[in-house]
Structures are given as C-alpha cells and as structure tokens.
Amino acid sequence: MIIFIILKKIRSAFTDLLPIILVISFFQIVVLKQPLPQMGEVLFGALLVVVGLSLFIQGLEMGLFPIGEAMAHALARKGSVFWLLLFAFALGFSTTVAEPALIAVAAEAAEIAGQGGLIESTPASLKEYAFGLRMSVAFSVGLAILIGVMRIIRGWPVHYLIIGGYVVVMLMTIIAPKEIIGIAYDAGGVTTSTITVPLVAALGVGLASTIRGRSPLVDGFGLIAFASLLPMIFVMGYGLIVFK
Amino acid sequence: MEFIYDISGTLLSTCRDVLPIIILITVFQLLVLRQPFPQLHRLIIGVVYVIIGLALFLAGLEKALFPLGKIMASQLSDPVFVYGTTEIITQVDWTAYGWVYLFAAMIGFATTIAEPSLIAVAFKAGEVSAGTISQWGLRITVALGVAFGISLGTFRIITGTPLFIYILAGYLIVIIQTIFAPKSIIALAYDSGGVTTSTVTVPLVATLGLGLAATVPGRNPALDGFGLIAFASLFPIITVMGYAQFMQWSIHRKTKSKEKNNAL
Secondary structure, eight states, rough: OOHHHHHHHHHHHHHHHHHHHHEEEEEEEEIIIOOOSSHHHHHHHHHHHHHHHHHHHHIIIIIIIHHHHHHHHHHHHOOOOOHHHHHHHHHHHHHHOOOOOHHHHHHHHHHHHHHTTOOOHHHHHHHHHHHHHHHHHHHHHHHHHHHHHHHHHHHHOOHHHHHHHHHHHHHHHSSSHHHHHHHHHHHHHHHHOOEEEHHHHHHHHHHHSSTOOOHHHHHHHHHHHHHHHHHHHHHHHHHHHHHH | OOOHHHHHHHHHHHHHHHHHHHHHHHIIIISOOOOHHHHHHHHHHHHHHHHHHHHHHHIIIIIIIHHHHHHHHHHHHHHHHHSSSSSSSOOOGOOOGGGHHHHHHHHHHHHTTTTTHHHHHHHHHHHOOOOOHHHHHHHHHHHHHHHHHHHHHHHHHHHTOOHHHHHHHHHHHHHHHHHHHHHHHHHHHHHEEEEEESSSSHHHHHHHHHHHHHSSOOOHHHSSSOOOHHHHHHHHHHHHHHOOOOHHHHHHHHHHHHHHHHOO
16 A cells, blocks of 8 residues: 555656656757767666655655644734744745855856956955845845735735836846846746745645635735745845945 | 765755754744644654655756756757857857757756646645646646746847846736736746746756857857846746636636527
C-alpha cells in the first residue's frame, strides 16, 4: 500500500520533469546534432531530481501547508491585528534577506554599477551598495506581505492595489536611472523562494477562510503578487537615492 | 565523493533557507500564541522531507540539467551557429535566430511545468476552488505564458529594443483584462506571475539572456542581459486571465444557445 503511494508520487514527479528532458534531448540531437555528453551523470542527476521533487511535495502536504494554515487560524482567532501584521512582515523580511538568489543578484548589480562609474569602484562602496539593495528588497517584501494581509482583513479588492502599483512602477521607470531598471524588474521575480511561496499561500488561504465574509479564492491569493511588485518600486527608489 | 560533497553543500544552504522560517514560527507559536504545535511529529517529518527533497532536487538539477541547458543556450546563440559563417557579423538579422526563439519558448514551458512553487500554488488553487480550477490546467496555462514571454524577451535582446516599452505594454494589457476578467480569477492570476520564476527557471533563463547579450553584436550584457525574468513573470498573468475569460465566454455562449433551443 505504501509502496503504491510512493510509486504514484514518483510517477507524477517524473511527468513534471518529462518536458525538460524532451526539450533538451530534441535540441541536443536534432538541432545541435551532438550526442548527450556524460550520459550516466545526467541520468543520475535526473533520478535525484525526480526523487527530490516527490519528497518535496510530500513534505508540503505534511508540513508547510498545515503549519501555514494553523498559524493563520491561530493568529486570526487571537484577534490581535498587531501580531498578525508583525508575523506577516517578519515572514517576508526574514525569508528574503538571506535568499541566495538575491545575494547573487545584488553583488552582480553592484559590480555593474561600479563598472559604469555610478558608484565608487572600491570594495567597501560596492559592498555597501549591495547591502543597501538587499535591505531595500527584503524590507519591501516584508511590507508587501503586511499590506497583503491587511487587504485580506479589510477585504480591499486586489486589483486596485496591483494596478496602483503598476502605475507607480511605470512612473518610476520614467525617472529612474536606466542602469537600475533591468535589475529592478528582475528583483521582483527572484524574491519569492520555493519555501516561502507555499507558506505564504497557506497563510493567505488560511486567513481568508477564517475571517467571515472573505472567500479563499478571491481574497486568499494575491500575497505573492504584492511580494513581486513592491521590490521593483523599492529598487528603483533605491537607485534614485543612491545615483542622484 | 565529490558528489556527496555537492549534496551536503546544497543540503546546508537549504537548511539555511528554512532556518529563519523555523525560528519565526517557533517564536510565535511559543511566545505569542503560547500553544504547543499541533501534530508536532508529522510536522517535523514534513519539514525534513521538504529540506531533503529540495536539496536532492537542486543537486540533481545542478548535476544534470543546468550544465546541459547552459551549454545549449550559449551554442544556440553562437554567431557561427546562427549565421553559418565564421566571418564577423556587424549587422544583426533577427530572423536568423529562429532556433533561439524556439528554444526559449520550449525551455520556458518545460521549466515552468517542473517549478515546485507553481505546483504548490496550483495545489492550493485546486483545493480552494473545489476542483473548478484544475491543477494541470493552471500549470499549462502559466507555462504557455512563460514560453511566450521568454521568447519575446529573447527577441527584445536580439533587436535591442528598450525593455520598458514591452513591460509597459504588458501592464496595459493586464489592466484592461482586469476590468473584464471574472473577479474570482484575478488574485490567482496575479500570483501566478510571481511563482513562475524561482529554482528551475531563473538559472537557465538568466544564462540564456546574458549569453545572448554577450554574443549578439552591439548588445551590452549590463543593459540588455537582464529583463528576461520580468517577461517570464508578466505574461502568465495575461494567459491565466485570458483563459478564464475564454472559459466564461464559452459557458456564456453555451447557455445562450441552450436558451435558444429551449425557446424553439
């Protein structure tokens, strides 16, 4: 019985991965006309990916989803908006500030700004710039989750906030230095990591199903959207202040 | 041996990712809510599964797929492959990059299908909507959006047109769609933009962008290499709302024709 369940999980993980395998083999064999290098290593890696993905999804259902929802229910029942908002901010800030993808992007952005002569090209000033960038992104993600939770409590329609955000992004794109724009747009994408997303989704859906008058589908989603929008605004703002 | 070293490295960095969350949840549970954890045993097993699963997943990608994908991205954008000559190209011909567009679209689609964050959100959406939003339907719709977005993004790098024009046009479409789309899908559509770009998609797509910007004559990696990720998070919003609009329209048409038949 347990073996059957495990096999089913592995089969579905394999289905998830199949498109990548097909695309890479097609281009390697048909377009580039080259044999697959290190066949054994590639197959072993693919096996790890399949097993890893099955375990991850099993863990989501057992650990991350239940705890996210349980926290949302408990905090909502406690009835203290302050603790709920603090939790939301801390969740966004703490998961983003140490995110490896963000650290890499910030260092790269500092490098580019240094080469472009926008900031002094000394290690100290590069480090300071990268740190400032990371902090503004982490702060903006914390703020984004906080605003998103606020929206669920109050029942504000999501599209007014998002469209308002887009308008700000558009306006800031016009005045921001053009070296920061590409990085700012990409910063929105790298902030939401694989472990944060399930927790944040469970938090939103859990809150929306606990608070009376909110629908989990209409109000529960949208937190991740805020977390990808606000960093763009903050990074462009950071560029405006630092580059002058 | 080297491999065990690789895996433990990934395992360690995954633990570091999870650590702030564990601290935060423990502090809140014990100090603010002052409650023991419900089903602690099951919870710990779940978190351990998530950490080990993610570490194996990343180590496997690092071992098998990323090196291949990266080599491919650079080979496909190599001027020798694109133009078929070793002469130095000064004039960019965007029609010569057919394979690059196709590769961008297909790799965008394929990596999005395997993206764990999207699987998580699709799972929640399916659960909350009581099955009216199918997990696979959502994932395929999002993947199609990413495919189109990344393909258009490579076109932008090759032609060297400014990034913000595309993004602003995309925003405009999103705003107009928001007015007409069914209200229940809007929040989910916005979210599907943010989840498409994490573990699997970003490394491959970033290599493709920076590789193209480095090999296409007249492009500057610092200015033109970024921005593909922005494309990948914008277009899924459009396709998810578009799909919902199409479903609404076809249901509407069906009921209308039924009414007509009944009237006859």
